[in-house]
Amino acid sequence: MKRQIIDTIEQYDKIIIHRHVRPDPDAYGSQFGLKHLLQANYPNKTFYAVGEHEKTLTFLAHPDTVDDAFYQDALIIVTDTANTDRIDDRRYPNGAYLIKIDHHPNDDAYGDLLWVDTNASSCSEMIYELYSEGVKYKSWVLPDEAARLLFAGIVGDTGRFLFPSATVRTFEVAGQLIRYNFDRNEIFNSMYEKEPNLLHLQGYMYENFSMDENGAAYIKLTKEILEKFQVTPSETSLLVGSFSNIKGVTAWLIFIEEKDQIRVRLRSKGPIINQLAKKYNGGGHPLASGATVHTWEEVDRAIEDLKILCRDYK
Template sequence: MFEGLYSALEQSEVITLYRHINPDCDALGSQWGLATWLKHRFPLKRVIVLGHQKMTNGLFPDSDEIDDETVRQSLAIVLDTANVRRIDDERWQSARQIIHLDHHPQIEHFADLEYVIDHYAATCEILAEFFSTVDQEPLEADVAEYLYRGLLTDTLSFKTSNTTEHTLAMASYLAQSGLNIPQINRDLFDVPLKEYEFASAIRAEAQILDEHLMISVIDQAFLDRWSMTASQAKDQVYQFGGIREIEIWAVFAKDHDDQRNTWWAGSLRSKTLPVNDIAMNYRGGGHKNAAGCKCLDDASLNALIADLRRRLKENQA
């Protein structure tokens, strides 16, 4: 399963690690978990974590900075990212060798070595298995905690449909490192009062369509009123996941770039019906039951919602 991976790591003096834009805990956990594991085993190597978006929640360090020539000399490892345009830092293309390690359905081939296991629940699950084949002893606690964060969040605390016996076995393997699991849960899921109130406001904006589809559309005025971003709004999509009657749910929020060009971005979820194929038609993608899309104009937003309604009706027919 991991043929050639350890050899490539061992032979490379400089290794650069990449993640997707708008990184979640699986992207960050796999990136920092691998970086820390490499530093423990190969202290003389240069291991560089890249990504333009800075993380301010305190759970993960900020990315490193490096010059272009160093990237060209490096082994580049792209983690938790299915397609080229979502890789955060385009310099990966110039590296001397490229590895792709991911659990998303593969839609592009862009690496020299590929380790894509799309029936695993998280990229951190893949890394945990790889590490277990190399090390017979429990992992260092810092490595294990990075991976556990990604595994816990991508499975929504082991509740997603792709949570398997193997997923739980990897969680058990990570827990052997003496993790403080209650504290990890608090760090990941406790929110400040303002965010709780923000989530309540997003729930109040939701509308139910065709009895089993719940949509919350958040415009710029709403975000400005709460001093929140589109990304923070989309992160609240999990709020609608525990409603018995709802099969598909989504949050769409107004987003913009530095030039104030605006568009709609969305997070889509479902219990059993596929939504990633719909997202792919709107500059997005993801997993069968969890996907995202961006750069939607008003017409595209309405068309996407119509497609979600059509998916529900097809299932009911």
């Protein structure tokens, strides 16, 4: 499969790389890491990485601007995106050929060519695997900037290598990446340092979350609460792991009210939660997923479902 992807890349002079909406470090790491990898090995081709910019990820990269006409006869690659509804920049079908590279469950098998590896810790790890195949097949090189981005993506999706998704291979890949010339401390500081207002919101979450006897925890962050702490909905992604350090918590839901929807972040220490996420217009990994609801009544139903899930797990 990896060689098929490389062969396909070599057939096109224009390549546009997409990723999912509301990007996280792995979305940027895989998307821009792939862009820099390919630029270094195919300097005569044109590469763009598109999508709405997430300002908390400015330390990693900034998306490109592409005219509609450029999509004609272009190869489109989508990284780290399980389904078409979550692809950022809806022009992705306008190219000549579509490749999907992803590590989420393949519930939406879109694309002309698909490479899905649910055993990979992150899509950034998969891009490194593509590079490794490229070394053997086409004598590829990996520039420092691509290594920096892929390392950041792996760190982000493994929670600094603390999540079960970090395998022996993940550590092997990370060990190879840190040989390149980039500042790991700068990455860690940029990813995990928080503004004071965000820490104040985190304190509010610790003081106000609810948890039942089976470890089902949750908190509702309304628009009024976010306004009080001057935190945007996207910035709350930096707090999604807050409850992981609380003894007795089995799984948790964080509800973030936005302008026209309520975003749901689901995390777990054991129970499989991506099926719960699918029930509420979402999906993701077994222990880390996302969903969307539109009423507080749906929120309450999701909480009850989580309680049942944690009860049955116990």
